[in-house]
Amino acid sequence: MLRQIPTDKLRPGMYVDLSSVNWIDHPFLRSGILIEDDSSLSEIRAAGWDNVTIDTEKGADLVDDERIVASVICAPKSVAIVSPDSSTAPTAFHDELVTAHGIHARASEIIRQVMADARTGQLSDFNDVSSLADEMILSITRNSSALVSLTSLKTRDDYTFMHCVSVGIFMIGLGRQLGLTGQDLQLLGTAGLLHDVGKAEVPLEVLNKPGALTMDESVLMRAHPTLGYAALVRAGYSVESVLHVVLHHHEKLTGEGYPSGLASDEIPLFTRIASVADVYDAVTSNRVYHSAMPPTAALRMIRKRAGLDFDSTVAQALIKVVGIYPIGSMVRLSSSLLAVVSELNHHNTAKPIVLAFYSIQKEAYIKPERIDLAGSDVVIESDEDPLEWGLDVRRFWHL
Template sequence: MFVQELCGDWMSHPFWRAQFKLSSDAELRRIADSGIQHVYIDTDRGLDDVEAVAADEVKASVEREIVAALSEPDDKVLRVSVREEMSRARKVHEQAHKVVRSMMGDVRLGKAVSLEDAEPVVEAITGSVLRNSGALLGLIGIKNKDDYTFLHSVSVCTLMIAFGRSLGLAGEDLRQGGIGGLLHDLGKMKVPDEVLNKPGRLTDAEFELIKRHPGDGHAVLLETPGIEAVPLDITRHHHERLDGSGYPDRLAGDAISPMVRMAAIVDVYDAITADRCYHKGMPAAEALRKMWEWSSAHFDQKLLQAFMRCVGIYPVGSLVRLESGRLGVVTEQNEGSLLTPRLRVFFSTKSNGYIKPELLDLGRKLGHGGGDRIVSAEVPEKWGVDPQRFLLAE
């Protein structure tokens, strides 16, 4: 059979979005040992399985489950609009990037990490999230491949704080979760660049090097004065999975703390929506659908539901195509339904050209600023557009 897709996050197995024809029992064992429970096969390029469920049926079933699970949207209290917060959020994001780059550079040089550098970043991100989480969440999708590791840490910190707040966490609990998100990948600075950024399939030996980064980061933080238990736990265990297939300690079930379960969801979500040297990031809506497919074995499903409510099925900054043929960028979630966000349309796929930007609230009826519906999440490169340009356009 020809494996088209492995149903599991790419950081927990050595294949990393490889497509290949199975050629031996050893390859089958390698897939099973990595915790993969399902795969998609391409029947035009290999043998079929007459008992397998068709991909379209799986997709439709997953989407029905998600809609049913998220029937009660998250109730956010926003202090300011996305537009009001965006300029401050950009400054927070840029400063956080600089601080993380500096801290990780210190780790690469064998120097100690100081919480005095991390804490102001977490405080600034928390302040922005509390004012309006949509602004910073709309920025985390902007990543340069060369700076991925640094920007990923900023994104995980932001998502952990937004996620924690949506679950009712506050004060020191929220702060510690943010610190854990910011520092969780310090150990990657101990991985050789040629392995960390390898564009192709990893060898078993190379994947073993990758799997050392949670333990290496944990060791770095143990030498950090004032570090608390939660950041240590997140750093060491964010690649653990509920079925025990994760690493480095193969923890399972209740042995994985709630904060680590949150970090595992956040870490994977941000990783699979970003462009990397070895894979193209997928739209956020598609990423959430994929994660739901894997959730029964890998993630805490109730927490994944809560995370989806937090970021929205179509997160701020997402590019979507409407039934009318227009493209729009999501500007805000709609409290009435996660399937009908507010957005700004700016491009026609029918004429393949830009149109006058227009605000649209999909929760409203035709003639009242609505009257359209989302048919798909889109990749900006497909249409040659930059949704961020229109996120705050007049």
């Protein structure tokens, strides 16, 4: 849980979360700091913040009495969802990011539990998933980028369920771009969150196998849509459009997908949306058997296959959801600096806010500099693959 506490309550053993702090506001090139001793405590205090956010899953928490007075910024999942009427006012990216982190963390817990229940045949209650979809819609309505920017927060180990969370987020974003509202967005979010529930029944050694799958393993892997559909039906789930996504999200417009080889008009909009969201998130994620494709390369690949594997309108909407240069992309600036995209500019997607961190001329890291390209003569010359430069860009943005 993320908890905001007064800085003077910090003590060794706590983990300070810096993920929602703007890079220009602090000197640490990290997303968080474990306070190991008094010297790291002094280092944090020297930053001059009145309050800080601690992550109680990564470090020590306050003692009980202190907890009562600290403001909890990440409510437990049992807390009632605020009504949409009072919680859809637009928020700034960095303000929404705090809430989005809380939603993302709860999403991780909820989907992990859904997968565990599916594995043991105990799937029965979908209220948490439905409430989670509501929270995600509210966040994306308040600010369309904050929750989307967290979709790359996953590791090779938690990929299976965090991928479901990401696909839910992308499906809601795509639905909004396509003009869908209300119950449609709810169903899209729920469908994304549940789309790979069948993977709960695929052995981990197959899901996480680094090399090529044998024929039998491949058959098992490709059974996950059918397994997921069957598990949901067994659990009494009956929403047709969601079940269709679960069963058919690997179909292609060309008819070359699975499990049924559905083609073009046989694939309804929700399932077309799921297909684009699923593939974009899968290829931009690090897996045991491949490194993440840069987001810009993934967009190019999807655009190239638009009208073939993917619905063209949905593929176009994806660019609007994630931007021409999605958050986390590494770009080369006309000022001979490498930068990472840290915030989108929805009025001009070619001019996002970036964090410049590397001088090409000096071949050296520089002190990170935030540049709003919309108010600058500097332009993006190209998108770059961090792997080709041997750079890890994730530490230079809010991850």
